[in-house]
Every structure is written in structure tokens, then in C-alpha cells.
Amino acid sequence: MTSPRGTGTSLKNFPLFGPIAAVVFGFLYIPLIFVVGYSFNSNRVVTVWKGFSLEWYADVLGNDDIQRAVINSLRVASISTVLSVIFATGLAIGLLRMARAGSTIAWSLIMAPLVIPEIVFAIGTLALFVQIRFPLGVDAITLAHTAFCIPFALLPIRARLRSVDLSVYEAAADLGANEWVIFRRITLPLLAPGIVAGALLAFIISLDDFIVSYFLAGAGGTTLPVYIFGMIRNAITPGVNALSTLLLLVSILIVTVSYIIARRKR
Amino acid sequence: MARQRTQARAGQGSWLAGLPGLAYLVALVLAPLVIILIFSFLSRAKLGVGVRWEFTVQPYVELFYTESLSGERAFDPTYLQIFFNSVLYSLITAVVCLVLSIPIALWIATRPPKWRTLLVFLVTIPFWTSLLIRTYAFVIILNDNGPINGALGGLGIISEPISMLYTPFATIVGLVYSFLPFMILPIYASAERFDFRLAEAAYDLGAAKLTVLRRIVLPAVRPGVIAGFILVFIPALGSYLAPELLGGGKTSMIANVIAAQFGASRNWPFGAALSVMVLVIVMLALVIFAVIAKRTSRRGSGQSLESLL
């Protein structure tokens, strides 16, 4: 809350809010800590602690199916990221120049994947691919992921674009640069931090997605979350915890990197 | 001849740059929705996958009625019940999130600025992890052999494990956990913009802390509350994982039923009809929220809802 320095900060402390905040923070993290903790449980029965062990990690990392799932996930995530960032950059620039009517329609389209329940989007794309006889699998998942990664990539890019003084572009043109030179030497470098942030977000979103991947996986398109889901559904082996922990760590790592980059470029 | 002020300004690109993205979204977001709509008026395929291209309103009929083998139609509230439950669970989820979020959002907003970004970041991290893992975490926790039952048993409070898993309770816990950050962040955004000097003025005029909270601070963060409500209610409505993994067969929500139509039950048109109904409910919810949001801005809380989203 904004207020000048020196005002009694005790006025800012409402009763019990501190402790409740601590509880909520705990609530947010403790479940994840349990997953991580149990991944080191040597007991086969997942929820009863027996002793420390890394065997599940060994198990999981050596498993062929899991390796294939990881590769699928990485492949989907990488390509979706690249494509969605390219589309998002174009959209960010285009939105700035669109008249009111156009931009409202555009925004509705862009935000749609976020508003529509994921299940609807998942079966919708399934129906689409079946209808046009596009094979299910990694490529289908990639196409679908690209679509709903676009809003995530767009927001940081657009924020960055709007923070640029518009006369900078005019100055470049005034100094002799045509549209392409301006894009290459002014727009892109200025957008770069936003593009990086958007790319990282898109990557995580794709990596973590379950429901869309589940329906579009087909025979050979199992991604990591889909595999984990199978493990949970069929029999809870402790390997699930190890795998989940790994996925957790990757996500957290990427978000932290994105956060640090954002703070540096400020 | 006057031209718009938004005419080509040097170097700022043109609206055409957005066309590839828009075309892609039309193909992969709009087209699927249209196909769903169309499918909802088609007939069930003989072998389950896909549809038969015969027009019928049967899928919508099946929402309300079942046909017995002898062709008799009877009103069947099963699906209506599931819709109702879904809306109910989502509302409960949103309310619980609200109660939990307001203290923490306000607490963060009243910390020194340097801490705030870090604290907000800590709130956001869980959001960026896989929803699957977050839901699964509660499968472990609420388990009969899980830590809660273990602790309660170990302390001698209970002799037999409490069956928490595969109940509506578990589903709601899972939903709350999934969407809590979505409620915290908008309320925080609202709180951060609040000019604390207004509260100081209230204190100066003799108000006690709780009064200031109730009559000055909370009304000011109403836009954040509304935004948070939308951001929790709507995704919760369409949730698949929490009811699936935590709810067992007893707490199916709409998403589970829809998924089944495209899986085991093999009734695509019906699944499509269900999806259309979900979309209708979502649109309705959005309209209601938009109206509430307009009323709030008019009452002058000083913030616009769009700026928070």
C-alpha cells in the first residue's frame, strides 16, 4: 500500500493476518514438500515412512518408457514455445495498431483458451483433429499447446512493448531507418526481455499440461504428465513421487530464472 | 479528408503483424469450438469414435431424459445434478479461497516494498507447477495411510483412519489448493494500489482497526475480490483432475462426465452437448461478473476491473 515513510507501520498490521498468512503459505507449500519428501521414502507403501532411499530415482531415470515420455514432453514444449512466442510477438505489435473493434475480437480469441474450461478445449481439438484426419500424437499436442501458450507468452511481451516510448520508433525512422531496420534494430532488442520471459512461461505451461496432452496423445505421444497420471491411476508406486519431484524442480527452476532475469533487466 | 490518428506511424509496425497469430487461433481455438457445437447436433457413431453425420437433438434430450430399452422416456436428473454440484463446488471453492486469500493478500500488501515482490513470487511459484502434481499431493496427504491420519492416530486422537479421500471434501480441498494463487494475486493487486492514507484518516477520526478493515480497506479491494472470484470460479467449474483423483466416483464434476463421453462411454455428441452447456454457464457467469464489475467501478472504488486482469 502506498503511503509516505514514517507513518506508524503498526497501523498496517491487522489482527491475526500475519499468522494466517503464515498458515496459508504453509498450505501452499507443504503438500509439495510431502511429495518431495516421500520420493525419498524407501518403503514401497507410499505413505508410510520407512527410511531414506534414492532407489525410486534410479528406478525412474532408468525406465525406458519414462525416458520416452520426457523426450516427448521436451520436444512438445520446445516447439510450442518457439511457435507461440513468434505468434505472440506478432500479436503484441499488431494489437498496438488495431482499432477498437479489431482488438476486442483479437483479445477474445487470445484469452479464450484461458477462459474456456480446459476439458472443452481438449476435446474440441480432439474433435478437430479427428475430423480433418490429423494423426494424434506429439505433433497434435504441439499444435494444441501452441494455441494456449500464446496468451502466456503474449502478456510479458505486450507489457514490454507498451513500456517503450513511441517516439523512439519515430526517431529511428527520422534518422533514416525503414520499417524492417526498425524492427530488427529497435523493436526486437527492446522486446527481448519480454520475449525471454514469455518463452519461459510458455515452456512451463506446455511442460506441465495434462488434460490436453491426455486426449491428444494417441499411441506414441505420451508426455510426462500423462505418464504420471497413468502411474497414479493404476497403482501408486513410489516412483511417482520421484518423477513428480523432478518435474516440480524443473518448473520451479525455470520460474526462478525468469524472475531473476526480470529483476535484472529492470 | 481526415485520417484516423492511429494511421501508420513510422516504425510502429502494422496490425497485419497480428494476422498469423489470429489465423492460428482461429484454426486452433475457434474451429474446435465450432466443431463441438456442430457435433452436439449430430448422432452417435456406431463404433464409438467420432460421429455420424445425421442431424438430431438427441444429445440435448439426453441431458434431461433417459430412454429405457422399451423406448420410454423418463426425466433423469442425473446430469442436472452433476451440473448443479459442479456449480456448487466451484462456489464453495471460491468462497473458501476468498476467506483464505484476503488476510494473506492484505498482509503482503502491508509489508515493506522490497519484500513484497519476493512474497508475491513465493505465492506464484506453486501456480507454475503442474496441476497434476499439486492434485496428486493431496492423494498422498488425505490417504488413509497418509500423514494426517498418521499424525492423528499417532497422537491417539483417532483409533481408525478417517476416510477423507474420495469424498466431496477431498475434491474441494484439491480445488481450493489448485486455485488459491488465482484469488490471492488479484486481491493483492487491488490492495497494493490502495492509498493507505485513507485508512490513516479513518484511524485519525477514531475508528478501531476492525472498523477500518471492514469499512475502508475491504470495500477498496472489492475489484480484486471480484476478479479473483472469476479467476477461481470459472476454472474450478471445468476442473477435471481434482474430482477425478480426489473425488472418486461419488463426486463427478462436469469435466469428468465429458471426458468419459470421449473415453469409455463413447458418446461424442453427448459429450459435445455437455461442453456446449458448460460454455453457456461460463458465458453466463462472465456476464454476471461483468455487470457486477461495472456496478463496482461506478461506485467509485477507484480501480477498473480490466486493469487487474
Next chain:
Amino acid sequence: MTANKPLALQVRGVSKSFATPEGGEVRALDNVSLDVAEGSFTVLLGPSGCGKTTLLRCIAGLESPDGGEILLQDQRIDTVPVWKRRVNTVFQSYALFPHMTVAQNIAFGLQMDKLPKSEITRKVEQSLDLVKLSGLGGRRPQQLSGGQQQRVALARALAKEPEVLLLDEPLSALDLKLRRGMQLELKRLQQETHITFILVTHDQDEAMSMGDQVAVFNEGRIVQVGAPRDVYLRPSTSFVADFIGEANLVPLTEGSGPAVIAGWGPVPTAAWAGDSPEPAPGRMTIAVRPEDVTISADPSGRFEVIDATFIGGDLHTVVQVGDTTLASRQPAATAHALATGGRCEIAFRDGSLRVVEA
């Protein structure tokens, strides 16, 4: 005008309208024409929204006129895209590229000209010297003060040695002291480089002190062009008289016969400015500067002093004459016993009254 000097720029009948959000139209420029002599310092002066910045942007190529022509060295440039014109702009917000160093900012325009690297380095050094920022080439714009950033913007535009340099309210973001210093700097730069400068400002002191030629704008039209002194001493309309310096605008009574100032009396012949236009229907307003109005205390005077205040070394008096008020500014020493509410008489210095267009 400056018919004997070569013309760097000619604006001929330029018009430009914009659509308003409500659906109407606003004429930012209405058939504007202007000649700018080579190597001169021209100032476009006027209140906000009068069209001066729009004209500047049309010359730069950042807006295209709806009608008319702009010629640079006798060649039409209004059809040439902005990046090809030998005209450069110093923007009001400076518009420095934040992701480049000062030196890279200045080099940018030279790279667009495809000059060899060694040449570019040399010119960048030269430009930095010119604006007295040598040694700061490696800094980023964010690390510089406002005044320094402004000089980088200047250096960047001057490095390309344009035919005409356009400056859009370059000093408006600076504080008063800095502004005065920069006014002198700009004048010096212009004289040193011999580049034609066109500067836009709403500050008439700035216009008066820097320009060789001042073009006064109002509501999309140029109402008067001339050397600062001429525009001050011989305003052609009441707007110009009032906008530049202070002026009393006093109506003459309608009717044939000698001119009469309503409430004061017939105008003495000596009071007229030598080159003042004749009064005529539709041109019945006279302008007189406060410093040319003498108020003297007179117990049997016809007029009442409404206000008398000492400011600086002067006495500022306001007197009611008929339906209007007259403001006067006299050295305090000569203003005897004038006080609010007192009676007084009014006299005008010889040659100080001038008829202006309404």
C-alpha cells in the same frame, strides 16, 4: 520577406485534419505557407493545439499533409518517406534508444547512411564535442541527466548534417536555469553549424531570444511572420499583440469621423504608431503596451484606479476605462501617489497606439 536569400524550405498551402474520437474532425493546419531561408533560425510559436507541432511533423515526414506541398531545396519532399528525407528531428521526449549507448545512438543515423566505420567513429566524436559531451559516449541514456540527454538527442540529429534540423519543444522538460543556458547553446550551435533550424515552442520569450524569424500560429493558421522585433513592435492582430508581450486591447467607437477611444476621448494624432493601419469596419481595436500607458494621480480625474501593485521596480496599475480595463506599467519612481481607489488620468506615449485585426 527574405526574398533575396536562398530558401532551404518552402511550405505551400499545407492542410491537415485529424478525426476526433467523437467522430468529428479538427483542422490542425489550414492552408499554411511559410518560407524558411537557408542558414536561418526559424521559430514556430503559438499556444498548445495551434498546429505548430503538426507542421513540424509534416516537414519531418511523420505525418502526411492532406493538401499542399513542402519543398526542400526546391524539391518536393512531402511525397518522400520519412527515412529518406534530409531532415532530422530532436524530439520533445528525446526518444533516445535505451538499449544503446550514447555513441551508438549517435552512430545509428550514420549507419543508415551506410558510411564506413572509421568515418562514423570520427563523426560521433565530432558530434559529442559539438554538444560538449566528449567522453560520455559509453554511457547509457538512463545514466545521464535530463540536460545531457537533450544534448545527446541534438548530437544524434546533427551528426547527419541534415538540410534542416527540426526541434519539437526541446527545452520544455528542463528547469528554468537550464533552459536559459540551453537557449544560448542552441543559438551558438546553429551559428556554428550553419544548419537551418526550425524550432517549435509555446514560450514567447524563447522565440524572441532565439529566432531570426518568428511565425506565430493560432488555430491552424500562421497569423504573422517576421523578425522578433517586428512581431513585437508591429503586431498585426489582437491575438499576436496579446500573445507576445502584454497588450491592452481597446475598442474604438464605431462611426465616421476621427477615431475615439470609448470612455477616454478622441485619439491624438501623435499617439498613432507611424505604420499603424487605418481604422476600418471590422478593424476597430487598438493595441497599446502597458509600458506605453502613463497613469497619473489626479483628484479630479475621470478614471478610477482598480488596482496598483509594486512588482520589481515597477508599478502595475489597472484602470477602468468605459467597458474595458487598461493595464499600465511604469517605473515606481515616476508613479506618484497612485493608490487603489484613487482618481487618475491616462495618457499614451507618442507612436504607441496601433490598430490590429480583431
